[in-house]
Amino acid sequence: MLILAPMQGLTELLFRRAFQRCYHNAFDCAISPFLSLTHGNLKDATVKVEDVLPKLNTNSMPVIPQLLGHEAESFIDLANRLNDLGYSEVNWNMGCPMRRVAAKHRGSGILPYPEEVRSILDTVVPRLKTTLSVKVRLGYYSPDEIDHIIPILNDYPLTSVTVHPRTGKQMYSGLINIDKFTQILPLINHPVIYNGDICTPYDYRRIRTLFPSVKDVMIGRGALYNPLLPMQIRTEFPEDFDSAVLPLTQQPTAKQFIVSLIGDILQMNVSNQAKIRKIKEYWCLLSKALPDSEERKRRVLHSADLETILRLIDEMTK
Ligand SMILES: Cc1cc2nc3c(=O)[nH]c(=O)nc-3n(C[C@H](O)[C@H](O)[C@H](O)COP(=O)(O)O)c2cc1C
Known part of the structure; x- marks a missing residue:
């Protein structure tokens, strides 16, 4: 599967709809930019729930709503409201690197605190009407923080774990830590989605060759630098995908x-x-x-x- 990455302010409904119109089914699905659980009052989330309202998303690619925050009760409340709207899965953002977010143990800021992760999952998972997936970095300060997070993730029935192999401190630049990804991959007992710096079909090939067990790849900036990228990947690697695609020359430029x-x-x-x-x-x-x-x-x-x-x-x- 090719999955469009959540990018706040960018891969929102407007973009997803335009992309689907031009490059039909280039992405199998998208994770929405995060809906924030602010202090339990859901104020921000309520505003942004529009982005994932099914009636507005009919012409978009299938979308999985993403939640950002560590307030367990708000998480359950919003996830179950999303389920009432028709969503069967939500994604938990454990990757956002922004300092003001991370400072409150949200996004990647929770990764140095494995016991908080366990406590949230303990409370949330049994009461969710949806399934749950997570998107993580390797850590906030250190790539080794993930070592303490994986055994916890393995204790819960997650549908997938998306890994962006950087730390929060790295933000979006600096080297992707392929060595650490290689080390942790066999330790994760859930389907793993790779995410990070896929900007050409060559980058895609490299990841699929290095990690044959990773079937699903998430693409963010690469799809904005080159909107034809997912179609180029599908054309070069037809054996990886179910759907037949139009020849590239017939795709919109x-x-x-x-x-x-x-x-x-x-x-x-x-x-x-x-x-x-x-x-x-x-x-x-x-x-x-x-x-x-x-x-x-x-x-x-x-x-x-x-x-x-x-x-x-x-x-x-x-
Ligand atoms: C402007 C911007 C906004 C982002 N917003 C989110 C978000 O809402 N949720 C999330 O999990 N990741 C977010 N990300 C991270 C991306 O989903 C992705 O992990 C990151 O860009 C690395 O993938 P790429 O190299 O394919 O872009 C954002 C990244 C950028 C640059």
């Missing part, structure tokens, strides 16, 4: 995808300022798919006026 996504942003019922912010967030990553000079691409980020931005993008996506 990256330019067409960008135009389509921006068209959706322009339809949003928000201010022009909000549209500009959104277009620029995507442009930072998606523009990598275009051959124009960096200087020319930067002009979009330096413009403050929607008309100018659209004209510049139009010139580069013709």
